[in-house]
Amino acid sequence: MSAPRSTASVPDWVKVPYPLLMHSLVSFPAKHILLVTINREEYMNCLPTEATIELGHLWKWYDSEPEMRCAVFTGKGKKAFCSGMDLKQRLDIVNSKQVALEYPSGSFGGMANRTGKKPIIIACNGHAHGGGFELVLNADVIFASPNATFRLPEVLRGVSALAGGLPRCMNLFGNQRTMDLVLTGRYLSAQEAVSWGLIKEIVPLDKLVDRAIEYAKEIAELSPDAVVISRLGAREAWETGVSRATMRGQEIYADVMMASRNAEEGLTAYKAKRKPNWEPSYL
Incomplete structure (x- = not known):
């Protein structure tokens, strides 16, 4: 778990400090650029409800901060961008008959159903499964490492992908490809995802975030x-x-x-x- 950010980490060109985060890291690799890293490597960067609420507040701050122009979103480590919802927490909530904390308007990760104003570029550094894939499906541009895989495994867990992934798959991939993914829960490789038009580029893992930041800089240089x-x-x-x-x-x-x-x-x-x-x- 990451320590809360301090105001000292906020550059002087940012007008309003960003919200408190416990499950993700925030940095500013260049002026006008926001870098967000899910910091739960030991849990394959799955997101508990609290992490989704934090990210929902962060994306709203990003949209409202006048100096922010482009964001890059990635995960910590070499295996997973985001493996989806914290299913152990979800099972505990179901078994306890408690009401789960309410998700923000952007849904899972604060962005699975986000509309927002400003672009989010994903540097997918490994698995993007379940809700993690639904984050990718609603991003603006995606870069991925060669080991990245994409998957909606909900049918294997007795549930369904209801954070926007199903209609977005249909819009992006068409009926037959979508059914192939959602009815089997199979893996989609990075190479196949390029041929389907999902990924812009496959980039070596050690250069992935830098490539996404350079691309974000191109956008930030525009009006x-x-x-x-x-x-x-x-x-x-x-x-x-x-x-x-x-x-x-x-x-x-x-x-x-x-x-x-x-x-x-x-x-x-x-x-x-x-x-x-x-x-x-x-x-």
């Missing part, structure tokens, strides 16, 4: 307003369908984007042939 609005506009198709998303994107986002200071700065910099100086996003 934070444009990144937020482009992501939201694209994700509308995920939630509502392509035709409706196109209409909503034009209706809701276009005026806000074009009236922003960062839009003016981007166009001015282009005309002057210089690098833009972006302002924090307050969208």
Whole structure:
């Protein structure tokens, strides 16, 4: 278990200290970049209910902190990104007939059903099973180590994947591939996941997080307003369908984007042939 963070670990460019965490580590590898590491290596980085609540608060802080532009999410160690829910804790809750602590609006890990404003890049350093796979399925871009595997084993445990994984698999992979995964609980290798379009790149484990951070830096160098609005506009198709998303994107986002200071700065910099100086996003 990690020690609570101290305010001394917060860089001076962060306006508001991040929430207290006991099960994950937070660092800032570059300006505007948040690195979150699940710190339960001895438990294959499974998440008890308390860890999910902590991460739910953290992702909300990330979305609200103006200086934050991109996040990288990984797990501690060489075997697992996240092996899902802490099933021993869940069984204890069921047997005791107690009501479980309520999950945040983002569901498992605070992000399995997260919409949010800002991108989360996953550096999948091993197994992503059950809820861990559901986190991956709702990420924006995924890098993975060669030993990474993806799995929804719920049918083997007498339950079902109900944190968004089933409809997202269908959207991403289609009917037959989804049924193959969810009806058998089989492993999906990193190599197969690349061919299915889930993973952007397979990266050696010792270089995985650095590669994800470099990619996050590319995003952080862009207009934070444009990144937020482009992501939201694209994700509308995920939630509502392509035709409706196109209409909503034009209706809701276009005026806000074009009236922003960062839009003016981007166009001015282009005309002057210089690098833009972006302002924090307050969208």
